[in-house]
Amino acid sequence: MKNQNMNDWLQTAxxxxxxxxxxxxxxxxxxxxxxxxxxxxxYIKDLGCNALWLNPCxxxxxxxxxxxxxxxxxxxxxxxxxxxxxxxxxxVHRRGMHILLDLVPGHTSIExxxxxxxxxxGRNEFTDRYIWNTNVWSDFKDVSxxxxxxxxxxxxxxxxxxxxxxxxxxxxxxxANPSADWQLAPDSEAAIATREAxxxxxxxxxxxxxxxxxxxxxxxxxxxxxxxxxxxxxxxDFRAFLDEEYPAAVLVSEWGEPDKSLQGGFHMDFLLxxxxxxxxxxxxxxxxxxxxxxxxxxxxxxxxxMKNYCLTEGKGLICIPSGNHDMPRIAWxxxxxxxxxxxxxxxxxxxxxxIYYGDEIGMHYLENLVSVEGGYDRTGAxxxxxxxxxxxxxxxxxxxxxxxxxxxxxxxxxxxxxxIQDPDSLWHEVRRLTALRKEHPALLAFGGFSVIYxxxxxxxxxxxxxxxxxxVWVVLNPSDREITLEKEDITQIPEDAEAFYHIHEPAVxxxxxxxxxxxxxxxxxx
Ligand code: NOJ
Numbered sequence: 001m002k003n004q005n006m007n008d009w010l011q012t013a014x015x016x017x018x019x020x021x022x023x024x025x026x027x028x029x030x031x032x033x034x035x036x037x038x039x040x041x042x043y044i045k046d047l048g049c050n051a052l053w054l055n056p057c058x059x060x061x062x063x064x065x066x067x068x069x070x071x072x073x074x075x076x077x078x079x080x081x082x083x084x085x086x087x088x089x090x091x092v093h094r095r096g097m098h099i100l101l102d103l104v105p106g107h108t109s110i111e112x113x114x115x116x117x118x119x120x121x122g123r124n125e126f127t128d129r130y131i132w133n134t135n136v137w138s139d140f141k142d143v144s145x146x147x148x149x150x151x152x153x154x155x156x157x158x159x160x161x162x163x164x165x166x167x168x169x170x171x172x173x174x175x176a177n178p179s180a181d182w183q184l185a186p187d188s189e190a191a192i193a194t195r196e197a198x199x200x201x202x203x204x205x206x207x208x209x210x211x212x213x214x215x216x217x218x219x220x221x222x223x224x225x226x227x228x229x230x231x232x233x234x235x236x237d238f239r240a241f242l243d244e245e246y247p248a249a250v251l252v253s254e255w256g257e258p259d260k261s262l263q264g265g266f267h268m269d270f271l272l273x274x275x276x277x278x279x280x281x282x283x284x285x286x287x288x289x290x291x292x293x294x295x296x297x298x299x300x301x302x303x304x305x306m307k308n309y310c311l312t313e314g315k316g317l318i319c320i321p322s323g324n325h326d327m328p329r330i331a332w333x334x335x336x337x338x339x340x341x342x343x344x345x346x347x348x349x350x351x352x353x354x355i356y357y358g359d360e361i362g363m364h365y366l367e368n369l370v371s372v373e374g375g376y377d378r379t380g381a382x383x384x385x386x387x388x389x390x391x392x393x394x395x396x397x398x399x400x401x402x403x404x405x406x407x408x409x410x411x412x413x414x415x416x417x418x419x420i421q422d423p424d425s426l427w428h429e430v431r432r433l434t435a436l437r438k439e440h441p442a443l444l445a446f447g448g449f450s451v452i453y454x455x456x457x458x459x460x461x462x463x464x465x466x467x468x469x470x471x472v473w474v475v476l477n478p479s480d481r482e483i484t485l486e487k488e489d490i491t492q493i494p495e496d497a498e499a500f501y502h503i504h505e506p507a508v509x510x511x512x513x514x515x516x517x518x519x520x521x522x523x524x525x526x
Contacts, residue, residue, distance in 0.1 A: 006267060007250055009051075009098060010317065011445050014347070014434050015354040016049035019325045020057045020079055021065070021373070021404060022384045023357055025396035031404040032384070032395070034080040034088050041091055043416065047360055047427070048434025051098040053214045053252070055325060057085070061111050063167045064374035065325070065382075066102075067216060068109035072201040082208065089209030100250060101205050103213035105198045106221055107168040110150070114197075115169055119154035128190030129197075130169045131161035131223065133182045143183075145223040146170065158182070163217065165374060171198075173234055176225035186222050186230045195234065199241050202249070206242075212250030218266070219255040228257070232264040239265025252319065252352075258308045262316035268352055270319045271305070273327040278304055279320070283330050283342060289461070290334055290342040292519055294479025299456040309350070309449060317445055321354035322346055329356070329365035329381045336362055337519055340429045340503050341478045344521035347433040348465065348474050350449040358385050360430045361414040372405045383408050388417035429503065436501055436523070441467035452492055459483055460507075460516045464492060473497060473524040475507045477516045487512035497524040 024036030034057070044052070056066035057079045066076065075085050092099045108115055117126035133140065136157050140146040149159040150169055161170040171194050174186035184191055202213065222230040242249045242265075252268040255261035256275040271277040273284070278301035282289050289296030308318055322343070323330045334342060339362050346353050366380035375382055384407050387394030393407055393415055400407075419427035437443045448466035452473065460477035473493050477483060493514070499506045505517035509524065516522070 006316070006446075007248060010250065010267060010352055012438055013051045013098070013352045013445065014049045014437065015051045015053055015100075015319075015352060016044045016047070017053045017055070017321070017324060017354055017356045019055050019065075019357060019382055022382055022395075024385065024387070025398065028397040029078070030396055030398035030402040031078050033078065034075065034084040038084075038088055038091050041095055041097070045095050045097060047355075047431050048438070049355060050096065051100070051211075052092060053100045053354065054102060056102040056104055056216075061109055061167075062373045063109070064165050066373075067104050067164070068107070068111075068168050068374075069104050070109040070111040071113075072108075073204050085205075085210075086208050093209070098211040098250070100212045100214050100252065101210045102216060103198075103202065104216040105171065105201075106217045107163040107170050110153075110167050110169060118160070118169075119156050121155040121157070125193075128172055128184065128188075129194055131172045131182075132156065132158040133161075133180070134158050143224060145220055145225065161223070163220065170223075171221075173221040173223075174230070175223045176230035179224070183224070186234060195237065199238065202238075202242070203245065206246045206249055211248070212252075214252050214254065215266070216254055218253035218261060218264075219257065228260045232260055235261075235264030235266065258316065258318050259311040262312050266316060268317040268319050270321060270324075270354075271308075276304055277301070277308075282345075283323075283334060284328060284332060288333050290338050290345070290478045292335075292338055292478060292480040294459055294481055295457075296478075297457050298454055298461050302451055302454040302461075306451065317351040319352050319354055320346060320349055321356060322359040323356040323381065324354070325356070325382055326378050327381060328377075329363055330359050331362040332365040336426050337504070338478060339426055341476055341519065341521050343426070343430050343433055344474070344503055344523075345461075345476055347430070347437050348443050348472075348523070349463075350445060350447060350465070352445050353437075355430070356381075360427055361386065361416055361419050362426050363414060364408055364410060366406075366408060369406065379405070386413055386415040388415050432501075440465075440470065440472055440525075442470050442472040450492075453485065453489055460485075462490065462493075471526050475514070475516055475520075475522045475524065477507070477518065477520050480518045482518050483516045485514045485516065490514055493524065494526055497526045499523070500525045 021032045023032040026035035058069045059071035059074045060066045114126045114129045118130050139149045146161040148162045151159040163170040174191035175183040251266045253261040253266040256272040258269040261269040271279045287295040289298040369379040384395035419425035442465040450464050453462040459479040462475050465472045501523040503521040507516040507522035
């Protein structure tokens, strides 16, 4: 069921997440850039992705890969110029695609001018732009929603709250339940000034041509807000502003609690690798559900998914990403055969799928890399895209030692060019699945969803997707065992349902029994 305010293009959207520094270097300086992204738009479109999410590409000291913004209104010179961004947006639109930028509203870099001003001892316009207490000797230990503090760094007597790393001071949107003088209310003058400043940032990029934002740590803006009521209100105010000035602007949240984020006016929310979603059970635990060992369990994921799905149906969308820049890659524990079944799942679930660059070719997660730009254990999921078998895998013309991050040196590393030449490759499977999704209304974002078979510690996983004109049943058996289900387990699937797409061997439905081959995905239709 579709929400009235939902942008139509989300129904058919398949996103591709680009980590700009590692995607394509167009000028040989060893780091990816916007013109490099423009060069590769046709590749992304050809894969069947029609929307982009770009990680932050604004001026930054890159102590957290750009999630530490020093100037919200300027593209980091290493990526190009604001003009290049404008051109990128135009090129994206010319291809009928859309683009979301990354909005980091919760904190800035310590190098942002606002922060420099706020560090001063005398009062000025930015004194309350960040959350400061009034005593340098007392930190924020007991204040909920604050990750740590910066202190002793300036003449100002007080500690400044940080949101993530110590270099990311927290912007001040107020406290839901203020319990000290320095804790301002969300409707205080200073908190309102912060929110208005963030609206200016949104205005700036939306008028330059982007289609909306992925919002970083969206659920954490108002502090000491245990039920998120004030943070939801804050987002409703942002949404009201957008509805007024940029009604088509799309927002997707890094929040992980869709029942809350969608109330705040987000169109979509991610299931994340942290929080209660059990997302990790699918691909990234010791025994993932999608491993051929068949020792995984999808039931807890499904229980929480269904809870969220029922709370949000008709109000917005839940996004299940293949991965992102914050977690090990999906190929960490799965091989190519297993990945094909995993993608059959990712590309046939409701909501909007997100493919992290390189996952479509099964790029590896490199363990134990020395941290680059605040990556730490995330660094191994951020190595340069492998385009071909040439110099630096086609990522950059720079000398190898000039690359800002190391490449996967493994001889067996996958690359896009080789996979495009091989019709049996993961790349082609992903491409066929994105096409299949678009051909079948039941498989699209708003198509109905119900679970047919998802038993604890058992395989296969079967679900139904519906549209007015068709019903599709997806039968996934990642395990290396053939399984036969009897009629009573699958009463919802009519006997005349027809298998119309499969990966590896098709499941066979005959005389009331469904025989599901090992490591297979089959789509039935009626
Ligand atoms: C979430 C982002 O995805 C992550 O990369 C970043 O480090 C933190 N938020 C802090 O902004």
